[in-house]
Amino acid sequence: TGTTRPQRLLRAVQERATRGDSESVIAAIDHFCRHQEWAMNVGDEKGFILDSVVSEVSPQTALELGTYCGYSTVRIARLLPPGGHLITLEFNPNYAAVARQVIAWAGLEDMVQVVEGASGDWIPHLREHFGIESFDFVFLDHWKELYLPDIKLLEECGLLRKGTVLLADNVICPGTPDYLEYVRKSQSYESHYFGSHLEYTRAEDGLEKSVYLG
Numbered sequence: 019t020g021t022t023r024p025q026r027l028l029r030a031v032q033e034r035a036t037r038g039d040s041e042s043v044i045a046a047i048d049h050f051c052r053h054q055e056w057a058m059n060v061g062d063e064k065g066f067i068l069d070s071v072v073s074e075v076s077p078q079t080a081l082e083l084g085t086y087c088g089y090s091t092v093r094i095a096r097l098l099p100p101g102g103h104l105i106t107l108e109f110n111p112n113y114a115a116v117a118r119q120v121i122a123w124a125g126l127e128d129m130v131q132v133v134e135g136a137s138g139d140w141i142p143h144l145r146e147h148f149g150i151e152s153f154d155f156v157f158l159d160h161w162k163e164l165y166l167p168d169i170k171l172l173e174e175c176g177l178l179r180k181g182t183v184l185l186a187d188n189v190i191c192p193g194t195p196d197y198l199e200y201v202r203k204s205q206s207y208e209s210h211y212f213g214s215h216l217e218y219t220r221a222e223d224g225l226e227k228s229v230y231l232g
């Protein structure tokens with residue numbers, strides 16, 4: 019029983035990145051994924067688009083669905099404004115354990131809450147548990163067939179407000195057809211597609227930014 023890929027990714031961060039330097043943590047993960055082992059992080063090319071949307075929204079409250087190793091968690095948290103906070107949901111305890119260490123290595127543990135459990139179970143309890151009124155920004159990067167049910171649940175729980183920005187990874191590859199159709203057809207969303215590539219490859223992929231209109 020050797021190590022898992024997330025554990026090897028964490029070791030690469032601890033060996034190559036400088037504690038407290040989130041840019042070096044991001045660079046260490048991208049290097050690991052390009053030169054050692056591909057992993058399903060949003061990556062540097064789509065990460066640049068993620069950065070620009072997060073900077074534009076400058077969210078006080080942010081939610082991420084699917085932490086995995088914490089790469090996009092670090093990308094988002096490093097750009098939060100003073101007082102900003104990111105809740106990230108991850109149901110695999112092994113991934114959550116690695117992500118917590120990656121986030122801590124980047125020195126961002128005070129801005130981030132890694133919550134272990136399934137999004138469908140947790141979303142109805144976020145308000146009472148974390149005192150969240152609504153989210154300014156939501157990043158979707160978990161199982162692709164859960165994107166649609168989970169934003170519908172966020173709507174039903176009143177956790178979206180006029181202007182909440184949703185950003186969804188992988189809308190082309192692996193693809194999220196039912197989610198795309200919904201946000202592009204619904205009168206409640208204003209959607210825009212940012213074309214890019216599947217992380218660390220030349221395959222087409224992209225991010226869909228959808229603003230909730232209430």
Ligand SMILES: Cc1ccc(Cc2cc(O)c(O)c(C(=O)NC/C=C/[C@H]3O[C@@H](n4cnc5c(N)ncnc54)[C@H](O)[C@@H]3O)c2)cc1
Nearest residue numbers: 058084086107108109110113135136137159160161191192
């Ligand atoms: C055909 C094909 C295969 C793979 C790819 C490549 C490719 C590229 C990508 O950027 C991808 O994001 C993916 C992808 O499958 N991502 C799924 C990501 C899951 C993470 O989220 C966690 N999780 C899953 N459901 C939940 C849930 N309810 N509540 C909380 N956490 C959840 C899991 O525990 C994982 O931490 C795949 C491209 C094409």
Ligand SMILES: [Mg+2]
Nearest residue numbers: 060159187188
């Ligand atoms: Mg993804």
